[in-house]
Amino acid sequence: MNPLEQFTPEELMQKGSKIWKQLDELVATDPQAYREYIKSVTESANTPEESHIKPGFRLETKELNSDISKVYHINIAVTDKLEAPPAHDPLNIPVCLSEIRTGEDKKSKVVDALINPAVLDKCNKDSFFKSDIINLVIDCIDETHGVKLSKRTNKIYENEYKGPFGWENGKPLSDADIAKKNDVKVVAESAEESGLSSLKLPSQPAVNLKSHSASSQPPIIQVVNSEASWSQKESATHQIFYCILPNAKSQSEIDINLKEGIIKVSTSKHNISIPALNLKSIHDCEAKFIKSSETLKIKIPK
Known part of the structure; x- marks a missing residue:
């Protein structure tokens, strides 16, 4: 039995909200502990579920x-x-x-x-x-x-x-x-190459130097529109993130910034936060928008 099946949808929403709040408080009070937690979650997510294989x-x-x-x-x-x-x-x-x-x-x-x-x-x-x-x-x-x-x-x-x-x-x-x-639309390789646009990254990483209390700190992980999502896969040389951004029509609608090891992707309707602890500068990654699938592809060298 799936352990989550014992809860109603309302109970799951309450538990999820509690987790988001705890993470928001953690990033405000102890950013290093937050980064270590996100790293451990990311590493476990990359481990095959069938650990016996x-x-x-x-x-x-x-x-x-x-x-x-x-x-x-x-x-x-x-x-x-x-x-x-x-x-x-x-x-x-x-x-x-x-x-x-x-x-x-x-x-x-x-x-x-x-x-x-x-x-x-x-x-x-x-x-x-x-x-x-x-x-x-x-x-x-x-x-x-x-x-x-x-x-x-x-x-x-x-x-x-x-x-x-x-x-x-x-x-x-x-x-x-x-x-x-993975919640990633399958796009033919030829369609991906012909339908993509390179994003112009900001000249400076967007870093907010103001201090925040736990109550005023904007949440790093946000509950976004259910249709917006991201997934990750690994290659021999890169980490690759796919951000599904429904209704995004061009790269001009998308902002991408790096703050405290978090890539923040935003449009007028969506906000997504992606842990990227090894990324030192936003200019070290490659970002391309695939029009045909409304997908932002971010490649980070290992």
């Missing part, structure tokens, strides 16, 4: 019978929720596949194959057994998803997992599920 190794291969030779990343990961091969039949190896989903580069495909940790241990000790497991997984993908992948000249990366994460509450996620979960 651990990376084993990643296999990079290509689709056969394809004109464009699409790259596939196979995450062979482990979970103790999956049974180990029975002692009387050690070659009867359970494999659980995810949905095939689009990689973070928007070009490759990603699929997970879950095995028991004991199977991975044997892979690490026996290269021939590892090769057999790879062939088994590729055959399973063919049988389950109807995609034929090459078993030759594959690259193997130890202890790696290629995102986006493919599971929630034990169920595999599709591209549509991930987009809905």
Whole structure:
């Protein structure tokens, strides 16, 4: 049972308001403690919910019978929720596949194959057994998803997992599920490039040097229009934030500033606060507005 189901909507609103008030008081009285709290929340949000799923190794291969030779990343990961091969039949190896989903580069495909940790241990000790497991997984993908992948000249990366994460509450996620979960509209790469505008960042970071009491301090985290939201994803080199700003028509309507490790995005109708503790200057980030999806994309180098 979801622990939140025991509360009525009114009770949840009251609890939410209490949390916002406590955070507003914390940022006014102890900004450092507030930043540490936001950092811990952000780090935990980036940890896959299925903590029992651990990376084993990643296999990079290509689709056969394809004109464009699409790259596939196979995450062979482990979970103790999956049974180990029975002692009387050690070659009867359970494999659980995810949905095939689009990689973070928007070009490759990603699929997970879950095995028991004991199977991975044997892979690490026996290269021939590892090769057999790879062939088994590729055959399973063919049988389950109807995609034929090459078993030759594959690259193997130890202890790696290629995102986006493919599971929630034990169920595999599709591209549509991930987009809905992140509340980010799916935009074709060509549409994104043709429909974006670069924002002109302020010449100076907007910093208010006046002191505030707990009662007068404007809230850093605000309850915004329910249609406005933001989500985050990671790449190898950047943190990427997507801000959905309904009814925003151009970059001229959007203000973006940095204050005390918080990126503040505002329009005439929306205000969003995003924790960015590692960002020293607003000029270090890249912000682009995607007209077709009313989305502000902010990239922060790691």
